[in-house]
Every structure is written in C-alpha cells, then in structure tokens.
Amino acid sequence: MRWGMVVDLDRCTGCQACVVACKAENNVPVSAPKSGREGRLMLWMEVIPEVEGEYPNVRARFIPRPCQQCDQPPCVKVCPVQALSKSPEGIVSRVFARCIGCRFCVQACPYGVIQFNWRAPQWPGDLREALDPDIAVRPTGVAESCDFCRHRYQRAREQARADGREVRGEGDYVPACVEICPARALTFGDLDDPNTEAARLARGPRAYRMLEDLGTAPKVYYLKEG
Amino acid sequence: MAGPTHHAEPEDAVLFAPVLGTTRRFWLGAAPLLLLTLWGIYAYTLQLRYGLGVTGLNRPVAWGIYITNFVFFIGISHAGTLISAILRLCKAEWRRPITRAAEAITVLVLFFGLGSIIMDLGRPDRLFYVLQYGRLQSPLLWDVTSITTYLTGSSLYLYLPLIPDLALVRDRATGWRRSLYTFLALGWRGTPGQHRRLERGIAVMAVLVIPIAVSVHTVVSWVFSMTLQPLWKSTIFGPYFVTGAIFSGIAALIISMAAVRRAYHLESYLKPVHFNSLALLLLVMSLLWFYFTFAEHLTAYYGGELAEAMVLFAKVTGRYAPAFWAMAVLNFVIPVALLANRRTRTVAGAVVASASVVVGMWLERFLIVVPTLANPRLPYERGLYAPTWVEVSITAGAVSFFMLLYMVFTRLFPIVSIWEVREGRQGLKEAQQRMAGYLPGNAELAPAVSPTPVLR
Numbered sequence: 001m002r003w004g005m006v007v008d009l010d011r012c013t014g015c016q017a018c019v020v021a022c023k024a025e026n027n028v029p030v031s032a033p034k035s036g037r038e039g040r041l042m043l044w045m046e047v048i049p050e051v052e053g054e055y056p057n058v059r060a061r062f063i064p065r066p067c068q069q070c071d072q073p074p075c076v077k078v079c080p081v082q083a084l085s086k087s088p089e090g091i092v093s094r095v096f097a098r099c100i101g102c103r104f105c106v107q108a109c110p111y112g113v114i115q116f117n118w119r120a121p122q123w124p125g126d127l128r129e130a131l132d133p134d135i136a137v138r139p140t141g142v143a144e145s146c147d148f149c150r151h152r153y154q155r156a157r158e159q160a161r162a163d164g165r166e167v168r169g170e171g172d173y174v175p176a177c178v179e180i181c182p183a184r185a186l187t188f189g190d191l192d193d194p195n196t197e198a199a200r201l202a203r204g205p206r207a208y209r210m211l212e213d214l215g216t217a218p219k220v221y222y223l224k225e226g
Numbered sequence: 227m228a229g230p231t232h233h234a235e236p237e238d239a240v241l242f243a244p245v246l247g248t249t250r251r252f253w254l255g256a257a258p259l260l261l262l263t264l265w266g267i268y269a270y271t272l273q274l275r276y277g278l279g280v281t282g283l284n285r286p287v288a289w290g291i292y293i294t295n296f297v298f299f300i301g302i303s304h305a306g307t308l309i310s311a312i313l314r315l316c317k318a319e320w321r322r323p324i325t326r327a328a329e330a331i332t333v334l335v336l337f338f339g340l341g342s343i344i345m346d347l348g349r350p351d352r353l354f355y356v357l358q359y360g361r362l363q364s365p366l367l368w369d370v371t372s373i374t375t376y377l378t379g380s381s382l383y384l385y386l387p388l389i390p391d392l393a394l395v396r397d398r399a400t401g402w403r404r405s406l407y408t409f410l411a412l413g414w415r416g417t418p419g420q421h422r423r424l425e426r427g428i429a430v431m432a433v434l435v436i437p438i439a440v441s442v443h444t445v446v447s448w449v450f451s452m453t454l455q456p457l458w459k460s461t462i463f464g465p466y467f468v469t470g471a472i473f474s475g476i477a478a479l480i481i482s483m484a485a486v487r488r489a490y491h492l493e494s495y496l497k498p499v500h501f502n503s504l505a506l507l508l509l510v511m512s513l514l515w516f517y518f519t520f521a522e523h524l525t526a527y528y529g530g531e532l533a534e535a536m537v538l539f540a541k542v543t544g545r546y547a548p549a550f551w552a553m554a555v556l557n558f559v560i561p562v563a564l565l566a567n568r569r570t571r572t573v574a575g576a577v578v579a580s581a582s583v584v585v586g587m588w589l590e591r592f593l594i595v596v597p598t599l600a601n602p603r604l605p606y607e608r609g610l611y612a613p614t615w616v617e618v619s620i621t622a623g624a625v626s627f628f629m630l631l632y633m634v635f636t637r638l639f640p641i642v643s644i645w646e647v648r649e650g651r652q653g654l655k656e657a658q659q660r661m662a663g664y665l666p667g668n669a670e671l672a673p674a675v676s677p678t679p680v681l682r
Contacts (some may be wrong), residue, residue: 039284039609048606065606074454080366081352081359100355101278101348104366106288108453110603116288116348119279140277141348211603214454 001169002071002090003148004191004219005178006201007064010226011185014062018045018177018186022066025149025176027135029121040118044146045177061225064186066177067092067113067146068210068218075105075114075145083143090219093147101141110211111218114145149175169193191219241644244490244637245395246403251489252637259630266623269616270345278348280616287599287611289346295621296342297591298474299335299628300373300446301467302584305475306332307380308439309507311432319657320503322650323495323642327486328479329384330641334631335478336377338624343369345620365452368445376435376442383431386424389414390645443471450594456533457526457598466518473511473557474587477580480504482632484577486641495642498573505576508583509565516558519590533603540597549589556586 022028022045031041048063073092076084083098084105106114120140123131131137134151138144156173160166167173169190178186189198198221201207206223273280283290306328313321344350360367393414396407414420447467450458460466480501487496523542526534541550561579564570600609613621635641 039286039607040279041285063606078364078366078452080361080364080370081355082361098352098355098359099349100352101350102343102346102366103288103348104364104449106285107455107599110454112286112602112604112607115285117277118281118283119277139349140279143348214603216454 001088001167001190002192002219003153003173004069004090004189004198004202004221005066005148005175006187006198006207006221006223008185008187008201008223009061009063010223011183012047012062012064013183013185014047014049014060015182016047017180017182018064019043019047021045021176021180022146024130025132025135026146027131027137028144029117030123030127032122038118040116042115042117042121042144044113044115044144046113063222064177065111065113065210066175066220067148068111068216068220069146069148071217071219072215074108074110074216078104078108080104087150089153091148091150091153092145093150094144096136096138096142096144099142101143103143105143105145109145110214110216114143116143117141152176170196170198238644238647240491241495241640241642241647242395242398245640246399248637252633255489256630256633259626259633262626263623263630266620266626269619269623273345273616273620274350280614282612282614282617284609284611286602286607287596287609289595289599290611291592291613291617291621292342292346293595294588294592295624296339296346297446297467297595298588299339299342299624300443301471301474301587301591302478303332303335303339303376303380303475304439304443304468304471305335305479306330307376307383307435308472309476309479311383311435311439314428314432315436317660318503319650320500322646323492324479324483324500324504325387325646326384326639326643327483327641328475329380329387330632330635330639331475331478331482332380333377333384334635335628336373336380337631338628340373340377341624345624365445365449369449372438372442372445376438379431379435379438383428383435386427386431387643387646388639389424390416391640391643394644395640440468443468450598454603455598456531456601456603457522457537458594460522462518462522466522469511469514469518470587470590473508473515474584476504476508476511477583477587480508480576480580481584484573486636487573490636490641492642495647501573501576502571505565505571505579508561508576508579512558512561512565512583519554519557533601536601537598540601541593545600546593546597549593553586553589553593556582557590560586 022043023030026044028044029042031043035041045064045066048065050061050063052059052061069090069092071086071090073084073086076086076092080102081098081100083095083100084092085095086092101116103116106116117138117140121138152175153167153173156167160168160172169192170188174188178188187198187201189196191199191202193199194203201223202221204223206226207221208224209218209221212218281290281292310321310325310328314325344353347353356367356370360370362368362371389411392407392411393416396404396411399407444464444467447463451460451463453459483496483501483504486492523538526538540546560582564575564579596609596611600611602609
C-alpha cells in the first residue's frame with residue numbers, strides 16, 4: 001500500500017478550500033498579515049498562483065502544493081533525532097515532541113513545504129475553541145509539515161479492523177483537502193493498486209511530478225493543463 | 227604592569243609577569259567585552275522566551291547568521307591546533323613562541339562553534355536528544371561526533387605542552403594561584419623520564435589532531451553538500467571549507483599574536499620574523515582560497531543549470547553582489563597586495579591583512595549559507611533575510627566573550643611557551659647538527675639519523 005495524491009491542474013480553480021480545510025483539520029495556526037510579510041505563513045497546503053503573460057493577455061494557473069510525500073524523502077534522511085519517519089504505507093510524518101528545531105529538514109526539502117514555528121502558535125477569538133483535541137498543537141521552535149492527514153488513515157484502519165477487513169485502496173481514507181475540493185481537482189488513493197482512480201491518473205500521459213529528476217520520488221502527481 | 231617579583235631568575239621574566247597578577251589595564255580592556263557579553267546574553271534570553279521569531283529568519287531562509295557564525299568559529303579553530311601541529315611535526319623552529327597562542331584559540335573558539343548551533347536551535351531544551359536519540363545517518367550527528375572529538379583532542383594538545391610551564395609558574399606563584407598551578411602541573415619535576423613521556427604524548431597528539439581537524443571542517447561542509455540545494459551540492463566543499471578554515475585561522479592567530487605582543491611587551495619573543503613566516507602562510511592560503519572559489523563559481527556559471535545560475539547571479543550581480551565583491555577584495559586583493567610585497571609584509575601589514583581576511587571569511591560563510599536558501603529550486607519562494615538586532619547582539623556577544631576568555635587565558639597561563647623557548651635556546655647546537663645532516667658529506671658533525679627522533 002502506497003498512498004498518493006493526484007492534482008488535476010485543469011480542474012483547480014484556486015478557491016483555497018483545501019487550504020482552509022487543512023488548517024481546520026490539523027490545528028494549523030492562523031497566520032497574521034505580519035507573518036505573511038515576514039515570510040512565515042503557516043500552511044501545510046498552499047495554493048501557489050503562477051501568472052503568465054502581461055495584461056491584457058494574462059493567464060493564471062494555480063498549483064496546490066501539499067508535502068510531496070517523497071518515497072525517498074530527503075527530510076527524513078537528515079533528521080538528527082528521528083523526529084521524522086516514513087511509514088510502511090509511505091506517509092512521511094513527525095513526532096513533534098522529539099523535534100529539536102534544527103531546521104535541517106527545512107533545508108533538505110527541495111519543495112519548500114516544511115514549516116517552522118517561529119513564534120508561539122495563535123488562534124484569535126473563538127478559533128481556539130475549534131481546535132481538534134485529537135491533533136497535537138505544536139509548540140514554539142519545532143518544524144511541521146503535511147502528513148496526508150495520517151490520523152484519518154489511522155481511523156480508517158481501526159474501522160477496517162473492526163469490520164474484519166483490510167483498508168480499501170480508495171474510499172476508506174482521504175485527507176481533508178481531497179475531501180473538500182469542490183472542483184474535484186484532487187484524487188487520492190493507493191498507487192500500488194492499479195485499479196484505483198489515483199493510480200490510473202498517475203500513469204496517464206498528463207501526469208508529472210515536481211522536480212522529478214532529483215530522484216526524491218514524490219507521491220503527489222500533477223496533471224498538466226490540457 | 228606588575229613587575230617581576232623574583233629577581234633570582236630574570237630570564238624570561240616578561241613571560242611570567244602577566245600570569246602572576248592582573249593590572250588595571252587588563253580590567254579596563256575586559257570591562258567593555260564583559261558588557262557586550264552580558265548584552266548578548268540578554269538578547270538570547272529574549273530569543274529563549276519568544277522563540278526564533280525574534281530573528282530575521284523565515285521561509286525559505288531558515289538558516290542565517292547563527293549558522294554563518296558556526297561555520298566561521300569552527301573555521302577559526304583551525305588556527306591553532308592544525309598550524310601548531312604541522313609546524314611541530316615539521317620541526318619548524320620558529321614555531322616555539324607561537325604554538326600556545328594558536329592552541330588556545332582553537333580550544334576557546336570551539337565552544338562558540340558549538341554554542342552557535344545551540345543558539346540556532348528552536349528547542350535548545352531538547353539538545354540532549356541528539357545523544358539520546360541520535361541518528362548516525364544524519365550529517366548533524368557527524369558534526370557532533372567530530373567536533374566533540376576535536377574539542378577533546380585539542381584540549382589535550384593544549385594541556386600537554388602546558389605542563390612544564392605550569393610547574394615553572396607554580397614555583398613562582400603565591401596564594402590561590404600556587405594551589406591552582408600545583409594541581410594542574412601534576413607533580414612535574416622535569417626529570418628526563420617525565421620529559422620523554424611528555425614528548426611522546428605531544429608527538430602522538432600532534433599526529434592525531436591533524437586528521438581530526440581536517441575531518442571537522444569537512445563534516446561541517448557536508449551539512450550543506452549532502453543536501454540537494456543549488457550550489458551546496460558540491461564535491462569540493464570539503465577541501466574548500468578546510469582551506470577557508472586554515473586561512474581564517476592563521477589570520478586570527480596573527481591578530482591575537484600582535485595583541486599579546488603589544489599588551490605584554492613581547493617584542494623580543496614574537497619578532498617580525500614570526501609574523502613574516504605566518505604572513506607567507508596566509509598569502510599561500512589566500513591564493514589557495516581564490517583557486518577554490520574560482521573553480522566553484524566557474525563550474526556553476528559554465529554549466530549554467532538554471533537553479534545554480536539563479537544562486538550564482540544573486541551572488542555576483544544581484545542582491546548579494548556588494549557582499550560578494552567585498553569578500554573578493556577582503557580575502558584576495560588586500561592580503562595578496564599587502565603580503566606579496568616585502569615592504570608591506572611587516573607586522574602592521576600582516577595585522578591589516580589578517581583583519582581583512584577575518585571579515586572576508588565571515589562574509590564567505592554568509593554567502594554560502596544565505597543566497598542558496600534565498601533562491602531555492604522551485605521558483606515560488608524568494609527569500610529576503612536581514613538579521614535583527616537580536617541576532618547581531620548575540621553574535622557580538624559571542625565574539626566579545628571569546629576575546630574575553632582569551633584575555634583571561636593569557637592571564638592564567640603563559641601565552642608563550644616558556645620551556646619550549648628555553649629548549650630552543652639550548653638546542654642551537656642540535657639544530658646546527660640537524661641542518662648539517664641535510665648537507666652532503668660533513669659526516670663528523672652530523673650523524674645520519676638525528677640523535678633525538680622524538681618530537682619536541
């Protein structure tokens with residue numbers, strides 16, 4: 001089993017629903033405008049706008065960028081204290097209580113998806129009440145990144161066990177961003193099972209991966225605009 | 227100046243004087259350094275309280291001047307041990323009055339190299355997880371291993387040649403100083419047996435410390451070159467960093483020698499000839515540094531891979547161009563112009579060139595760390611980084627604290643190795659014999675093998 005995501009760039013409308021769903025799901029702190037100016041936005045899932053051409057012939061494209069969940073993750077390799085690991089199902093995740101805050105993983109990641117808690121996390125107003133008690137709130141000074149909503153996989157696995165079956169390659173478990181996407185730009189599933197929609201799309205002619213030639217073997221596939 | 231208290235042996239009195247008591251001038255010099263140190267500590271407490279948010283670090287520039295300082299301080303530490311060990315092994319006679327000053331720099335500055343890493347950690351309270359849960363596959367663990375080995379080795383290498391001097395001071399000191407030196411001198415009486423064992427120990431440490439020192443800065447470079455980032459992933463980073471380290475180390479040594487020479491009136495011990503020899507070494511290292519820098523940047527330019535070219539042009543013509551060209555002038559133009567010319571290769575000339583190199587090498591480290599991070603492979607983030615006052619204060623505090631510790635060291639231990647200078651004086655005949663041994667014929671003066679193969 002090897003969980004992967006396919007992002008159809010033709011379908012993405014840049015609505016940022018995935019960004020909001022991710023923040024709410026994973027207790028990702030709210031970033032003040034000041035953090036944006038300082039280059040310290042906390043985003044596990046980010047929609048990057050790419051603007052081509054000059055007015056009036058402008059063409060915008062949106063690139064949703066979660067952690068690329070590499071099969072050869074450079075971040076896991078360099079962590080000095082094993083705060084990062086890759087599960088047998090290929091999910092790269094973290095133990096926040098272990099992280100010493102050296103930011104070596106941040107440097108090692110060529111995709112720029114690892115976030116650091118420069119300050120104490122903040123949730124203004126009632127947002128604090130909306131935190132999910134099952135998800136660890138990260139303290140100041142540790143790194144964090146998208147883990148494909150690993151807690152959802154754990155729940156799906158428990159449910160499957162209770163039902164006396166295996167977790168299915170699609171349907172049982174999707175990350176929050178995939179669940180919410182109104183344009184159905186995101187597809188999630190087991191890449192090892194050739195029958196899942198995700199695996200089928202990832203094999204297709206439009207599929208590519210970010211910085212493929214680096215050999216990091218990401219499990220997030222993008223479908224070129226057709 | 228506290229005058230020498232023992233007139234029975236006026237020989238080398240000026241070397242004993244600083245160790246036997248402090249002067250007002252010392253405290254006047256120490257006070258501003260102490261204030262800056264305390265200011266740096268205050269800045270660090272703010273960082274501890276509010277997190278690394280008080281720095282200018284961000285995404286993608288998540289390493290800044292703390293890591294620059296780390297590489298820089300570890301580089302300075304190559305002053306000592308490596309230079310002094312090589313000179314000892316080569317039996318370079320002119321080394322005698324300078325080895326101690328060099329070895330002391332190494333040991334003291336290493337604490338600041340390690341300290342810079344701790345200052346950079348988001349969670350310094352979890353520092354010992356590195357020992358508890360350390361993964362040897364991480365280059366950071368290689369750093370921890372080699373730096374602690376280096377610290378242990380160079381401390382021993384500083385201490386061993388200090389023992390006979392501690393005994394000499396013990397016999398002159400009074401009060402608490404006497405107890406301290408009695409303890410530290412380990413009952414040294416200067417018997418031939420003790421000398422033989424000491425010299426053997428020094429020889430072993432001198433040989434051991436060279437590969438350790440080379441490994442240390444190689445491993446420091448590997449923290450960068452093991453990643454996939456443009457202009458970090460370079461095979462010449464190991465030797466390039468070691469070269470830069472020795473380069474900046476010699477510069478720091480020249481500055482510290484000029485300082486103690488002036489403060490303690492050691493003009494007859496640290497002579498222009500010593501500065502001349504070190505200045506020539508500095509000149510050679512400057513040329514070597516230029517060679518590496520040129521090779522490193524030319525290959526990036528000629529290959530023209532997009533990600534590398536972005537970083538390269540950020541350095542050469544972009545945002546970092548002022549720092550880049552300042553580095554080229556400070557590390558190459560100034561030292562070569564001053565030191566290749568016999569008329570300017572004076573004590574003052576060597577000090578000016580060294581100061582220029584120390585600043586230039588700090589810039590070099592900065593230019594290795596920051597431009598790469600500011601220009602990652604993916605075009606989506608472009609970093610702006612400027613250190614905040616907190617980072618600058620902590621850096622200033624670290625440099626001041628180092629200088630303060632060095633001052634205190636010169637007041638606790640003879641900064642010129644007294645026994646080795648004396649041994650050199652007595653060994654004139656032996657040196658003559660050794661030199662004769664290099665020449666054809668002349669067998670009656672020189673035995674084919676030196677009578678004392680052990681190192682001094």
